[in-house]
Amino acid sequence: MDTKIYVTYNDIHKAVKRLACKVIESDFDPDVIVAIGSGGFIPARILKTFINRPIYAVGISYYGIDNIPMDSPQKIQWIDEVQQKLAGKKILLIDEVDDTRVTLSYCLEELLSHDPEEIAVLVIHNKQKAKGARFPEAITRYFAAFDVEDRWIRYPWDAPDIEEHDECARQHYLKK
Numbered sequence: 001m002d003t004k005i006y007v008t009y010n011d012i013h014k015a016v017k018r019l020a021c022k023v024i025e026s027d028f029d030p031d032v033i034v035a036i037g038s039g040g041f042i043p044a045r046i047l048k049t050f051i052n053r054p055i056y057a058v059g060i061s062y063y064g065i066d067n068i069p070m071d072s073p074q075k076i077q078w079i080d081e082v083q084q085k086l087a088g089k090k091i092l093l094i095d096e097v098d099d100t101r102v103t104l105s106y107c108l109e110e111l112l113s114h115d116p117e118e119i120a121v122l123v124i125h126n127k128q129k130a131k132g133a134r135f136p137e138a139i140t141r142y143f144a145a146f147d148v149e150d151r152w153i154r155y156p157w158d159a160p161d162i163e164e165h166d167e168c169a170r171q172h173y174l175k176k
Contacts, residue, residue, distance in 0.1 A: 005153045006169035015124050015145035016043050020050030022143050028120050030092035036060055036107055039096030042157055043124055060103050084112040093119055097153055098126040107132035112136055125153055
């Protein structure tokens with residue numbers, strides 16, 4: 001039995017649309033979207049269709065070779081003129097998965113150092129497992145499309161062959 005979860009672009013689009021509705025219904029009206037690369041880029045762009053806000057991209061590296069976590073996350077890319085773009089703003093931070101929470105927590109601490117009005121977190125998948133980090137107390141809004149068991153998630157943007165990937169997703173769906 002394949003222990004991976006396969007997700008298609010259609011799955012992502014539908015999940016982001018549902019999340020956009022949840023954000024709007026919550027009365028959280030972000031000024032900006034911050035996407036954690038690389039997994040948050042595509043969901044952030046889809047979200048922009050429903051919540052039209054500027055997207056800023058940040059690069060945080062936590063996993064090294066063979067997907068082994070490093071001791072701590074590292075900033076690879078950050079927002080230019082960050083203070084003037086984030087101070088006093090409502091930020092919606094997006095990533096594809098809340099796995100260990102270490103990357104999200106690290107990014108939140110960095111963003112909070114620039115005095116935003118509020119930050120909310122949005123993820124497609126929240127893995128149901130013990131987390132390696134906690135969110136700062138200032139974070140009170142968390143949006144997840146799915147709570148999933150702790151299995152490897154295969155996203156379409158990582159697939160070398162999208163047809164094969166989609167077939168695996170279809171087969172996985174039929175086995176449910």
